[in-house]
Amino acid sequence: MFRQQYGNYNYPHQGGHSTQGVMQPQQPYTGQIYQPTFTPTTPQSVYGSSFEDEPPLLEELGINFDHIWQKTLTVLHPLKIADGSIMNETDLAGPMVFCLAFGATLLLAGKIQFGYVYGISAIGCLGMYCLLNLMSMTGVSFGCVGSVLGYCLLPMIILSSFGVLFSLQGMVGIIITAMIIGWCSFSASKIFISALAMDGQQLLVAYPCALLYGVFALISVF
Numbered sequence: 001m002f003r004q005q006y007g008n009y010n011y012p013h014q015g016g017h018s019t020q021g022v023m024q025p026q027q028p029y030t031g032q033i034y035q036p037t038f039t040p041t042t043p044q045s046v047y048g049s050s051f052e053d054e055p056p057l058l059e060e061l062g063i064n065f066d067h068i069w070q071k072t073l074t075v076l077h078p079l080k081i082a083d084g085s086i087m088n089e090t091d092l093a094g095p096m097v098f099c100l101a102f103g104a105t106l107l108l109a110g111k112i113q114f115g116y117v118y119g120i121s122a123i124g125c126l127g128m129y130c131l132l133n134l135m136s137m138t139g140v141s142f143g144c145v146g147s148v149l150g151y152c153l154l155p156m157i158i159l160s161s162f163g164v165l166f167s168l169q170g171m172v173g174i175i176i177t178a179m180i181i182g183w184c185s186f187s188a189s190k191i192f193i194s195a196l197a198m199d200g201q202q203l204l205v206a207y208p209c210a211l212l213y214g215v216f217a218l219i220s221v222f
Contacts, residue, residue, distance in 0.1 A: 067091060068091065068093065068094045071091070071094060071147075071151050072094065072151065072154065074151075074187070074191065075151050075152050075154050075155070075187045076154065076155075078183060078186050078187050078190070081194070082190055082191045082194040082195070090141060090143030090144055090147055091147045092143065092146060092147055092150070094147070094150065094151055095146060095147055095149070095150020095151060095153070096150070098150055098151065098153045098154055098157060099117055099118065099121060099150060099153065101157050102117060102153060102156060102157050102160055102216070103117050105157055105160035105161050105163070105164060106160050106163075106219065106220065108164045109160065109163050109164045111219070113219050116219060117216070117219070120212075120215055120216065120219075121146075121149070121150070121153075124149060124212040124215075125142065125145050125146045125149055126142075127208065127212075128145050128149060128208060128209070128212070129142050129145045131208055132145065132192060132196065132205070135198065135201065135204065135205070136196040136197075136198055137197075138196055138197065140192075140195070140196055144195070148188055148191045148192060148195075149188060149209075149212070151191075152184045152185075152187045152188040152191070152209075152213075153184065153213075153216070155180045155183045155184050155187075156180060156184055156213060156216050156217065156220065158180065159176065159177060159180040159217065159220050160220045162176065163220050163221070168220065168221045169221060169222070173221065177217045177220070177221055180213075180217065181210055181213050181214050181217050182210070184209065184210075184213040185206045185207075185209040185210035185213055186206060188205075188206070188209040188213075189202045189203075189205040189206035189209055190202065192205050193205060
């Protein structure tokens with residue numbers, strides 16, 4: 001019965017030499033184990049250079065304290081020759097700080113005018129951007145205009161600081177205010193003509209700058 005159910009199967013203990021049902025021996029593996037055939041690349045070749053060669057984070061963000069200091073000195077010293085290559089950069093870190101400082105000094109005098117400061121700054125930058133692109137041959141970017149006008153707001157912070165301690169509505173205050181407006185407009189026009197090569201047009205550029213800084217002076221006085 002067993003042979004009828006499973007067929008004629010030759011067992012090893014029997015005399016048959018059939019290899020049916022017996023697992024054949026495998027050939028030995030001649031490869032190299034734990035030794036890959038590719039050469040791994042080093043992290044330095046993947047990233048190009050080491051981390052020491054990468055620029056600082058502030059420089060990648062466009063914040064250069066050396067250029068900020070040079071621009072500030074150019075504004076504080078009206079007779080200093082402006083470096084057009086530095087002033088032509090789009091740097092808004094310094095102008096944002098000066099706008100906040102101007103609003104803070106107005107706040108110390110009891111005037112909450114942050115909205116007016118930023119609103120007038122945006123409208124003034126837009127107007128100067130259109131005017132300078134019409135007057136210059138090379139053209140100028142909106143960021144450059146905002147950067148220059150923001151840095152030249154620094155003397156206006158001095159005026160608003162005086163307004164915290166003294167009243168600017170007398171004759172002395174009017175004289176100081178006029179001097180500060182002339183200081184801001186002269187510095188801004190000097191930087192613009194140096195960056196845009198607009199020789200002989202400083203008075204034409206200084207007039208709209210004086211109108212813009214005159215509005216900031218009115219906020220400081222009244």
